[in-house]
Amino acid sequence: MAVKIIDGGINAPEGFMAAGLRAGIKEGKTNKDMAMIYSTVPATIAGTFTRNLVKAAPVKWDSKVVFEEGSAQAVVVNVAIANASTGAPGFKDAEDTAAYTAESLGLKKENVLVASTGVIGFRLPMDKIKKGIDMLIPALSYDRQAADDCATAILTTDTHKKEIAVEFEIDGKKATIGAICKGSGMIHPNMGTMLSFITTDVAIDRDLLQKTLREVVSKTFNMVSVDGDTSTNDTCIILANGLLKNKKIEGESEDLEEFKAALYTACEYLAKNIAKDGEGATRLFTAHVTGAPDYETARILAKSIITSSLSKAAIFGRDANCGRIMCAMGYSGAEFDPEKTDISFSSSEGVIQVVKDGMNTDFSEEEALKILTPDEITAECDIKSGSAEATAWGCDLTYDYVKINADYRS
Amino acid sequence: MAVKIIDGGINAPEGFMAAGLRAGIKEGKTNKDMAMIYSTVPATIAGTFTRNLVKAAPVKWDSKVVFEEGSAQAVVVNVAIANASTGAPGFKDAEDTAAYTAESLGLKKENVLVASTGVIGFRLPMDKIKKGIDMLIPALSYDRQAADDCATAILTTDTHKKEIAVEFEIDGKKATIGAICKGSGMIHPNMGTMLSFITTDVAIDRDLLQKTLREVVSKTFNMVSVDGDTSTNDTCIILANGLLKNKKIEGESEDLEEFKAALYTACEYLAKNIAKDGEGATRLFTAHVTGAPDYETARILAKSIITSSLSKAAIFGRDANCGRIMCAMGYSGAEFDPEKTDISFSSSEGVIQVVKDGMNTDFSEEEALKILTPDEITAECDIKSGSAEATAWGCDLTYDYVKINADYRS
Numbered sequence: 001m002a003v004k005i006i007d008g009g010i011n012a013p014e015g016f017m018a019a020g021l022r023a024g025i026k027e028g029k030t031n032k033d034m035a036m037i038y039s040t041v042p043a044t045i046a047g048t049f050t051r052n053l054v055k056a057a058p059v060k061w062d063s064k065v066v067f068e069e070g071s072a073q074a075v076v077v078n079v080a081i082a083n084a085s086t087g088a089p090g091f092k093d094a095e096d097t098a099a100y101t102a103e104s105l106g107l108k109k110e111n112v113l114v115a116s117t118g119v120i121g122f123r124l125p126m127d128k129i130k131k132g133i134d135m136l137i138p139a140l141s142y143d144r145q146a147a148d149d150c151a152t153a154i155l156t157t158d159t160h161k162k163e164i165a166v167e168f169e170i171d172g173k174k175a176t177i178g179a180i181c182k183g184s185g186m187i188h189p190n191m192g193t194m195l196s197f198i199t200t201d202v203a204i205d206r207d208l209l210q211k212t213l214r215e216v217v218s219k220t221f222n223m224v225s226v227d228g229d230t231s232t233n234d235t236c237i238i239l240a241n242g243l244l245k246n247k248k249i250e251g252e253s254e255d256l257e258e259f260k261a262a263l264y265t266a267c268e269y270l271a272k273n274i275a276k277d278g279e280g281a282t283r284l285f286t287a288h289v290t291g292a293p294d295y296e297t298a299r300i301l302a303k304s305i306i307t308s309s310l311s312k313a314a315i316f317g318r319d320a321n322c323g324r325i326m327c328a329m330g331y332s333g334a335e336f337d338p339e340k341t342d343i344s345f346s347s348s349e350g351v352i353q354v355v356k357d358g359m360n361t362d363f364s365e366e367e368a369l370k371i372l373t374p375d376e377i378t379a380e381c382d383i384k385s386g387s388a389e390a391t392a393w394g395c396d397l398t399y400d401y402v403k404i405n406a407d408y409r410s
Numbered sequence: 411m412a413v414k415i416i417d418g419g420i421n422a423p424e425g426f427m428a429a430g431l432r433a434g435i436k437e438g439k440t441n442k443d444m445a446m447i448y449s450t451v452p453a454t455i456a457g458t459f460t461r462n463l464v465k466a467a468p469v470k471w472d473s474k475v476v477f478e479e480g481s482a483q484a485v486v487v488n489v490a491i492a493n494a495s496t497g498a499p500g501f502k503d504a505e506d507t508a509a510y511t512a513e514s515l516g517l518k519k520e521n522v523l524v525a526s527t528g529v530i531g532f533r534l535p536m537d538k539i540k541k542g543i544d545m546l547i548p549a550l551s552y553d554r555q556a557a558d559d560c561a562t563a564i565l566t567t568d569t570h571k572k573e574i575a576v577e578f579e580i581d582g583k584k585a586t587i588g589a590i591c592k593g594s595g596m597i598h599p600n601m602g603t604m605l606s607f608i609t610t611d612v613a614i615d616r617d618l619l620q621k622t623l624r625e626v627v628s629k630t631f632n633m634v635s636v637d638g639d640t641s642t643n644d645t646c647i648i649l650a651n652g653l654l655k656n657k658k659i660e661g662e663s664e665d666l667e668e669f670k671a672a673l674y675t676a677c678e679y680l681a682k683n684i685a686k687d688g689e690g691a692t693r694l695f696t697a698h699v700t701g702a703p704d705y706e707t708a709r710i711l712a713k714s715i716i717t718s719s720l721s722k723a724a725i726f727g728r729d730a731n732c733g734r735i736m737c738a739m740g741y742s743g744a745e746f747d748p749e750k751t752d753i754s755f756s757s758s759e760g761v762i763q764v765v766k767d768g769m770n771t772d773f774s775e776e777e778a779l780k781i782l783t784p785d786e787i788t789a790e791c792d793i794k795s796g797s798a799e800a801t802a803w804g805c806d807l808t809y810d811y812v813k814i815n816a817d818y819r820s
Binding site: 055084307329339406 | 461462494495496530531532637638639641642717718719723724726727729732733734739740742745746748749765767768769770807808809811812814815
């Protein structure tokens, strides 16, 4: 059975409930700002976290839970305050959030994950957080609306929610993955994106789950950049509660391949949507590098292209400025032969080759403008030195990105 | 004698002439677009060039001249077309430019340096280049206006010329350095900035000149970033013609220290001005990192701060968002203890401490706004782990940066 996208959200897999609502964490902010995910039974967990040396308190707490406990039943999320650069008192706030939730749900605190996103350098308003938890627990539900509330509550400058649910077959049974995430600034993930939560009913060995998550994250979330700034709060967590009651996946097998394919589908979908909904973005800008001697070379080149401010500004201006792309490939650090490089731009309007063997083709500017007009543009770069390839997703650099970030805290 | 800034430009040192004029290389462009620097006697030369793998043709030609010949008498510069990604025909164009100039001046082509800046991927209009050379040679002059023309002719999106001349003492004689450069986009130099030319009448050993230039460039031009994009054309060349007739500087000595100090003064001045005049910039944004265990740690941290899109946008918005700075330090790759870090903002309006031991201080937003209003802002970061320090220069990220680069080629 192929992986199939279904209508559903984070509570689509068996035994998962969700909630999202407004707890009033930031004065004047009128949208939802707290969310909870709950599994009725203990779930095996895996996670990837930011490699930024300045790690937010919830990242420190969750690393402990993921790598020391390996099992959890609840995730509590707040927006508006990142609880980063808050020292030991901030870590205590994260721990207290877990403890307060655990007490109400009859769990131990080490089985509760917490996540925060927002402004760096400020303490959490713990009274409001606790009131939020008091409201979230009775709101937990299996219904579609609850999934929607949960996906919406974790957003900040995102313009739309990012969720997906997929069905696939494991051990002859219909398995499900649900996943949500948020962008949309300070996005240049290094071991997970800003905040992403994934649920599944599949039974899988803990180490294998961690290994699979890392592999999929490295090719999806870690290939996205909005602005080159790696956040202090990047977190991607998966909870696998095993309620599918499949024969537990414990090693290389068809079931593992099927699970990995489904997880890849979910993560790629979310990663692309983070890029497309990047702060101020008007276009999804994809770089697809082919003909590389190895994956690492292709990966470095693709990510350098979509991270370049100049390439991003050119895409905003619908300018087929292939020199910006050659330049970004050149300073990426990857080895390749510029004089063997071909570059084309493609979109729903067609394909146009702009560079052949490292030199501009005599392309039609009129045709190029037409192809660069739709809201999804791909730069196809063939370095003609092998068969490895990689894809990275970014967005254009716009006036609105500057506007959003010039006065982010107000 | 201390290093003294004097009124003068690239032809201030003995025996150097300059010229700048309009050769009409780009249709519709009305300002000057070609420049020439000439030494009446052969000059010892040294240079640093881009580390971008995609190197422009003039960079390849000049590398040959600098590292194989070590001596030159003339530099020819054009703007509008970068002569990058132009393959073997582009290299031939660079060589022909040198040969044509050499013939007219009675030199051999290997003693003529060439430099180009502008759009990547297009061939030079050689007929116009040759006509430009024909006009430049008779225009070469020792006068102040000629220096001004030369400094102006190499500009692209720069809003003002960048030139300096300094006097200092070598071997009991009054020595001079003249220097010019251009910015102002695709600026994230790695071994030299976009285009910088330095002249001096000092007699100095060739290897020592190269070593001294590298050292000074690494602490000045290489500490500037406008947009994180390392150009294909970065070039910094110094010509030392020895007409001061000082006892040649051949090793560690007071004279070498004096020369290095003078060169540092000139390069730091130009580097700061590139940052301040970055595309679309309204503010010079300096990061000064102190208390580091070694220079390298301080250097990586300082450069990461001024390269961060989010920090740059906050400076544009006069937002004392110290979380952006902590975040940029955290992902820089340098080792430091976030919980020992202090951060202050300073300007002509005063100083305000915003982070103490990694946590936000309870600073006055009103006071911070006042301090962030002038057009030169410094972030002072003390990591309290040693006595090494470094400075990096950048600019804010503004609507105009996006505007300039969204349709750069038009």
